[in-house]
Amino acid sequence: MANGKTTLRDVAAAAGVSPMTASNALHGKAGVKESTRAKVLAAAERLDYRINLTASMLKSGRSNIIHIIVNEFDSPFYSKLVQALATATTERGLTPFVEQTRYSPTAAERALTRNPFSDQLFDGEIIHASGLGTNLPLARMNAGRPLVLIDGCEETPSVDTVNFPNEDGARAAVQHLIERGCRHIAIVGGEFVPRAELAHVETSYGLRLRGASGALLDAGLAYDESIMFYGYNSDYGIKAGHAIGDAILAVGESSGRPFDGVFCANDYAAFGVIRGLKDRGLRVPDDVKVIGIDGTSFGAYSTPTLSTIQVDLDQLAQFALDMITRRIERRNTVNGAGASTGSAGADTGSVADASDQPTRATIGYRLIARESTGA
């Protein structure tokens, strides 16, 4: 407490015990007499003791900090994802450290590999895959530290992964448009991908396209380049809305409208599309029905309210934290065992058992039918 900083030593002295006993008492470790613990806690309280985490981390190699890596903070999707992950992390007694890559693959890779914090400051990392390239040697990039991938979409995952219900969700969205009577459905997202090439896609967008095209083909509707419009965010969504609107107006009422429904590969784009259609004098849902996917909060307040596929981000966060805490615990026991076993050696092989294999989970979703599809 010399410099206004109370150290463990000070607390121990005030309680009349050794630093080690004070440490054990403060951490609630077993094997400390109740009366001793009480003395220590009282002293700590009185001296306003705060543990020095840098010292603790340096010695123990553990921080309880989870590194969360996403593209950005300011989007309806990411802000919700980050909030779910950060809240779940805190609920488990861990500390979330959120980093944004601003959509730079370099930044994402550096966050995982060259970040000076990673080695010592983080117990584990949760990264949203989009922005990384596909099929990176993630486990290696991460040097074996506990890692969970969000929406990695790999067919054979190399690390623990929590996926969005991309294919099923998109299929449900398009089926909903069909049930609402749509027969000419446009898709707003990225590039057109021929159906055959969708068999082994490993991206979120590819899977959504697979689900959407599947629903179209099952219903005997067209899936080809003519129904595709580029637009992955609101700005491009507006342009897509204009293009779709122009196509509708060019044909005119008489000969049947070319589009009466739009599936957007994310909500953000859907808001833009609605806006763009409105700019052309087309009404949603009367003239064209629109559905998104993601379930961002804003869809409940927009005009019209947005039909969407709501994904369960709280469930996602629980899955991700289950996976990461399991890895962390596992690593601690293995390390502990390895250290005390010394050079037994033979054990090293058997640790690569089933529990080392990458886990995979897919989160749930539900269709929210709102005004934009005539609900």
Place this chain on the structure above:
Amino acid sequence: MANGKTTLRDVAAAAGVSPMTASNALHGKAGVKESTRAKVLAAAERLDYRINLTASMLKSGRSNIIHIIVNEFDSPFYSKLVQALATATTERGLTPFVEQTRYSPTAAERALTRNPFSDQLFDGEIIHASGLGTNLPLARMNAGRPLVLIDGCEETPSVDTVNFPNEDGARAAVQHLIERGCRHIAIVGGEFVPRAELAHVETSYGLRLRGASGALLDAGLAYDESIMFYGYNSDYGIKAGHAIGDAILAVGESSGRPFDGVFCANDYAAFGVIRGLKDRGLRVPDDVKVIGIDGTSFGAYSTPTLSTIQVDLDQLAQFALDMITRRIERRNTVNGAGASTGSAGADTGSVADASDQPTRATIGYRLIARESTGA
């Protein structure tokens, strides 16, 4: 490099220098021969050396980490604020650590005072005041660490503060409604506060009310309890919209509508109000004009697009970082001087000079006139 972990020692050994020289070389400190530095850098690269920040922090007491405290991640306002602050922090070579308090004053206070990281892990803190009580002894809570308050709204600031243009922005918003022809303007926000009591308010909402009421009174329009509707977010905004709509419909077209304009104390509420008015069959802007304040991204994509007061969050972030880096540098030099001066004592008084006084800045804004006010 024994355990897969390369230490500074290893690098120094490989480069044939002492650890201290290696450290200086890696940190780009002056006073290292260029050839020596090159050797060290090469060795570090070859051995894939990464500094152990916990050790560095423990010894030096500096981390380059800035603690950013906000209410939550998932709102259009906070996600934008966090992104601006995090990006500006990174641009200055510092590391942002964002924490959410979930609107709990306890959590906010703990983040500042009892957070075990604060003492050792953070070089400074930037906190958005809302959620803290008013007029807390912030400087004391923070134990003298560098601290910047966002929108503290204190008349006589106790710490460095960057304020929003609450009063002027609200005034400009209401003036805009008046210019658009509105004569019966409702206010959606918190509780009604009599004009007299607004003289010395120290909250964001109070200042906005002062600006709004000032504009109304200047134009000879009413400011009283009958024009106030409760609603600080979209959910309550919808209810406010319903109430305003009901009031309009109750009176009927003939006797003149009671409300033809709505000023919302934030954008979030404005989206709800528009939604609520629509539920009652009222059109924005034809029947009622609506304006918000904050300038959240979504206003550009909604239907109708939202007129708002756009505040310059990037400027805010620059101001905040200017203030915090100044405090950090100042603290370092003072500490350094103090240490070498030994027990000179007399100097202690003179360090409390003008540069110790709390700084205050107010960020800029501009009116964005969009569809919701008939633009």
Place this chain on the structure above:
DNA sequence: ATGAAAGCGCTAACAG
């Protein structure tokens, strides 16, 4: 149930 010793990896301070 408690304590003593040792040292995590780095950098401030000073010596050369």
Place this chain on the structure above:
DNA sequence: CTGTTAGCGCTTTCAT
């Protein structure tokens, strides 16, 4: 310009 010494505050290990 470079090296040596010391120690940040804690926790692991081992002894009592």
